[in-house]
Amino acid sequence: MFFNSLQFAIFLPIVFIFYWFFANKSRKYQNFILILASYYFYSCWDWRFLFLLVFSTLLDYFSAIKIEGSQTKSSKKFWLWLCISINLGFLGIFKYYNFFAESFAELLNGFGFHTNPVLLNLILPVGISFYTFHGLSYIIDIYYGRIKSERNFVDYSLFVSYFPLLVAGPIERATHLLPQLKVKREFNFEKAKEGVYQIIWGLVKKVVIADSCAIYANEIFDNHNSMNSLSLILGAVYFAFQIYGDFSGYSDIALGTSKLFGIDLLKNFNYPYFSRDIAEFWRRWHISLSSWFRDYLYIPLGGSKGSILFQVRNTFIIFLVSGFWHGANWTFIAWGLINAIYFLPLLLLNRNRKNLDNFTLGLNSSSIRILFNIFSTFCLSTLAWIFFRSKTIHDAIAYIQRMFTNFSFKEEYLAIERYNHNLITLLLIFILVEWFNRTKVEPISGKYSWLKMSFCIGAILALGVFSDYKEFIYFQF
Amino acid sequence: MKQFLFFIGKTILILFISLIALDFLYTGVYLQSNSRSKIDHLYQSKNKKYDVVFLGSSRVNNHFVPKLFHEKGYKTFNFGITRSRLEESALMLKLMMERNYSIDTLILQVDLNINTNDHSEAIRSLFMPYLHQSEIIREHYKSIPEYNKLLYIPFYRYMYYDNRIGFREMYNAAIQRETNALYNDGFYPLKTDKRPMVPADLTKYYPKRNKAYEEIKAICKQNNITLIAMTTPMCAETINRDYFNHIHEIYPEIYRMEDTVIDDKYFSTCGHMNEKGAIAFTKIVFDKFFKPKTKS
Numbered sequence: 138m139f140f141n142s143l144q145f146a147i148f149l150p151i152v153f154i155f156y157w158f159f160a161n162k163s164r165k166y167q168n169f170i171l172i173l174a175s176y177y178f179y180s181c182w183d184w185r186f187l188f189l190l191v192f193s194t195l196l197d198y199f200s201a202i203k204i205e206g207s208q209t210k211s212s213k214k215f216w217l218w219l220c221i222s223i224n225l226g227f228l229g230i231f232k233y234y235n236f237f238a239e240s241f242a243e244l245l246n247g248f249g250f251h252t253n254p255v256l257l258n259l260i261l262p263v264g265i266s267f268y269t270f271h272g273l274s275y276i277i278d279i280y281y282g283r284i285k286s287e288r289n290f291v292d293y294s295l296f297v298s299y300f301p302l303l304v305a306g307p308i309e310r311a312t313h314l315l316p317q318l319k320v321k322r323e324f325n326f327e328k329a330k331e332g333v334y335q336i337i338w339g340l341v342k343k344v345v346i347a348d349s350c351a352i353y354a355n356e357i358f359d360n361h362n363s364m365n366s367l368s369l370i371l372g373a374v375y376f377a378f379q380i381y382g383d384f385s386g387y388s389d390i391a392l393g394t395s396k397l398f399g400i401d402l403l404k405n406f407n408y409p410y411f412s413r414d415i416a417e418f419w420r421r422w423h424i425s426l427s428s429w430f431r432d433y434l435y436i437p438l439g440g441s442k443g444s445i446l447f448q449v450r451n452t453f454i455i456f457l458v459s460g461f462w463h464g465a466n467w468t469f470i471a472w473g474l475i476n477a478i479y480f481l482p483l484l485l486l487n488r489n490r491k492n493l494d495n496f497t498l499g500l501n502s503s504s505i506r507i508l509f510n511i512f513s514t515f516c517l518s519t520l521a522w523i524f525f526r527s528k529t530i531h532d533a534i535a536y537i538q539r540m541f542t543n544f545s546f547k548e549e550y551l552a553i554e555r556y557n558h559n560l561i562t563l564l565l566i567f568i569l570v571e572w573f574n575r576t577k578v579e580p581i582s583g584k585y586s587w588l589k590m591s592f593c594i595g596a597i598l599a600l601g602v603f604s605d606y607k608e609f610i611y612f613q614f
Numbered sequence: 615m616k617q618f619l620f621f622i623g624k625t626i627l628i629l630f631i632s633l634i635a636l637d638f639l640y641t642g643v644y645l646q647s648n649s650r651s652k653i654d655h656l657y658q659s660k661n662k663k664y665d666v667v668f669l670g671s672s673r674v675n676n677h678f679v680p681k682l683f684h685e686k687g688y689k690t691f692n693f694g695i696t697r698s699r700l701e702e703s704a705l706m707l708k709l710m711m712e713r714n715y716s717i718d719t720l721i722l723q724v725d726l727n728i729n730t731n732d733h734s735e736a737i738r739s740l741f742m743p744y745l746h747q748s749e750i751i752r753e754h755y756k757s758i759p760e761y762n763k764l765l766y767i768p769f770y771r772y773m774y775y776d777n778r779i780g781f782r783e784m785y786n787a788a789i790q791r792e793t794n795a796l797y798n799d800g801f802y803p804l805k806t807d808k809r810p811m812v813p814a815d816l817t818k819y820y821p822k823r824n825k826a827y828e829e830i831k832a833i834c835k836q837n838n839i840t841l842i843a844m845t846t847p848m849c850a851e852t853i854n855r856d857y858f859n860h861i862h863e864i865y866p867e868i869y870r871m872e873d874t875v876i877d878d879k880y881f882s883t884c885g886h887m888n889e890k891g892a893i894a895f896t897k898i899v900f901d902k903f904f905k906p907k908t909k910s
Contacts, residue, residue: 157615326617333625559782590625595632598769604777 138181140390141343148178153397157324164321168295171398175300179264182304186262189227194297196223197272201279201286217280221273228269231261236465264304266462270429271297275311277433284311292318299400301391305384307405307425314402322399332396334581337593339389344601346567347382350375352602353560356553358526361536365545368557369536376526377519378564381410384423389579408575410518410568413496413510415479416489418518426462430455445485452484453477463525468533472524479517495576563600630768637768640784644743647787651795652693653740654787656709657748663716665689666904668800669703669830670723672696673846676886678721679896680799686906692800694723700826701733705741705754707833712750717839721899724827724868725845726885728861729819731826739775803889804882813851814884821861842903844869847895849884850876874898 138144152174160166180187200220207213229237238254245252275296278284287293296315302308357364357372364372388405395402403425412418419427431440438451453474460473483489498504520537527533549557574580581589648658665688668678674694683690693706703722710717741751745765755761764771772779794802827843834841845858845868858872875898880891887895 324615324618326615326621329618330621333621555782587624587628591628591632594625594629595636598632598773599636599781601773602776603773604775604780 138178140387140394141340144181148174149394149397156398161321161324164319165291167322167398168291168318171299172291172295175295175298175303178300179298179303182263183260189262189265190268190298191294193224193227193268193272194294196220197276197297198287198290198293200276202288204276204279205286213280217276220276224269224272228265230257231259231265233465234259267306267308268297268303270308270426274308274429274433278311284315287311287315299395301394302402305387305391306423307388307391307403308429309403309425314400317400325399328396328399331578331582332393334586334590335389335393335396335579337393337590337597338579338581339386339391339393340597340601341593342382342386342389344603345382345596346563347379347386348602349560349563349600350379350382352553353551353555353557354379354526356551357557358536360552361532361539364539364543365547365549366540366543367546368549368551369540369543371557371561373519373523373536373540374564375560377410377515377522378567380522380525381406382567392578404578408571410515411511411572411575412514413492413507414483414488414514415476415517416483417492418514419476419480426459430459434458448484449481452480456480467530468524468527471530471533472521475521475524476518479521633768633770636772640769640772640779641743641746643784643788644779645747647790649790649792649796650783650787651740651793652695652800653706653709653737654743655796656693656706656713657744659713659715661714661716662710663689664691664718666719666721667710667715667717668692668694668721668723669706670694670846671698671727672886673725674721674723675800675802676804676882677723677846677892677895678899679801679803679892681801682893682896682900683904684799686900686904688904688907690799692798694800695737696802697734698737699730699732699734700724700727700824700830701731702737702741703727704826704829704833705751707830708750708754709748711833711837712748717837719840719842719903720830720834721903722827722830722841722843723846724824724843724865725848725858725861725872726816726819728821728824728827728865731822731824735775736778739778742771742775742779745771801892803892804886805889807882807888811849811851811878811881811884813853814848816852816854816857819854819857821857821864823864827865842869843867844899845872847875847880847887847891848872849878849881851878852884869902871895871899 138148152170155174156167156170160170176187176190179190197220200216203216204213204220207216235256238256242252242254275284279286287296292315295318296309296311299309299314354372354375357368358376361369361372385406392402392404405423405425407421407424409418409421412421435451435455438454439447440451441448456473456477457470458473460469460471460476463469463472480489483491496507498507523536524530524533527536551557570580577583581593644654647654649655666683667690668674668680671694674692675696676694678692678694680690680692695702695706698706707720738755741748741755742764744751745755746752752765755764758764760774764774772784831841833839843865845861848855855872858870861868862870875887875891875895880887880894882888882891
């Protein structure tokens, strides 16, 4: 059941009615309705994986109690590592086993040993990377004594399986979500209205921007060997907006949906393409994952303490792991590596925390510099997205090579019966709307909200892509 | 909560009004358009009189040259549409009858398209703007699963087929941007030859009795139209030419024309002749079935 499906449009009001009209007497009922809805939501993909989700929940739940109850540090450590190993073990088998087996076989073949690796024919359980990370953050927080273990199993299950965030995040923290689940939620009109606006804007991003870009980007990436420089540049730009519209659109729908139930989720995107450098980009893109890696990997590794070499090592680890988290393919690792390389000069010059403030533009040279920085950061991230989108590293290199050597900027008519520039106007309008609303969660609220909402609904209906249905990209991770 | 329910009610109202307004807008635009496709051209025309009409897929669109018929005194139009199947050809013929066309002879391509009773989603979509206006189109599609949604939910048809009749197409129709579909009286010549030529493989093809073809035969009989159903040329390298024998076994009345032009120089691809091939083939067809008459 996708957020942009008719099923979800029926499912959501039903859950809403049960939640606010039949279960509003106590938080227990509210949580019970949400957990039932969440398990139903998850089983719509593949009910068999529900067992895996419940197992993972039980494992984290009992491990947390054991860690908290342990008298000695070694016992605490034992339960922590047992839980981490099993969680990562599942993730490893489902997501990474074939990659490691194939890579190892290739390595041996390189040394002259011919091997045929045993590969597993497994379907990746949807959302496994997300709920595994939910559980891990909880366990690690318990271990460090940041929170108390949750004894109510329904509440804990809901923290892991809450349907708006179950399949593609945001990756929540127990310290943020669990306290909200421990109190009865009262209906708040303003919050619910904001939720509806956010859902509508998320749908605009997904079905109008991302899915339209996908049609062009797929065509250009799949046939990059025969495209000219202009098409290849546009293909990369289209993919940059596809992945942004897709994932931030999904996040908006998730956050908006959750607001309808009176629960706030962590913000996942903050207009990343208006970043002035790569460090700022990573503070604004997939925030819940970046901050997860910062808190549970970068800081335990030593973070920015120690020598510069030590910091560089930690930075590379973070970006490589982040790339690998996205999928078992060298292209994701390359994408992480490229971002680490982009980050390196900022780290060495101690400028990685330079652009923390908001900016305003005027008619002066510093505004031109800001705009130039935003443009160059976008170009850098778009170049890195080519690796993320390509099927193999070889394809990505061939794509970039052709982009910079073909030097033909003639308009091409694509096999999908469209000119490759057709989307530019739509993207420019989208950029302007985002730019002028970059201090807000979504652009609909405020003055003339009814008019703006009508435009958005009109855009979804008239410009949305419905016949060439696309799944959310991050569901595969 | 009351306030929120009121808010949701207003939002749903906006949604509903948008659906109706957009449906009116799109349909209005398509009803004014007659230069984008052969279907809108057909829908916008009335009381036309043709000596010969061609129907079928790209193997008609690229293979029959109306000009050669005109030179011999025959009024013709090539209504072949790339990707269309016999189901869409049948609907086009029904629509011609509804628009009060007078046709003496119908040349129908029946070869690869008889392999299936299925339809073409791409071509079906082009009929959808006229769903409310044409009883024939409604009647033709009333048994498809989405029929009720397409007919009764405003704007649903334009969302369902957005790839073909969505915003881009509506916009092009609104500014009356022409396509080449109607040039040369519907004939689209292929000018380039793709080499090396990849042989067409018909091993997976097997002709079946075809509902739409039977329907076309019945319409022709009912309206005194002479039906000439024929196969059209394929290149010599085609794998499993036996397929054409099977067609003949099922429908002996279908004229076998697949071997009339076989030289590679006449083919753009194995299944589509180039302009030279189309001219040669049209001449063969004319000489076999027609006699020159004085232009009126």
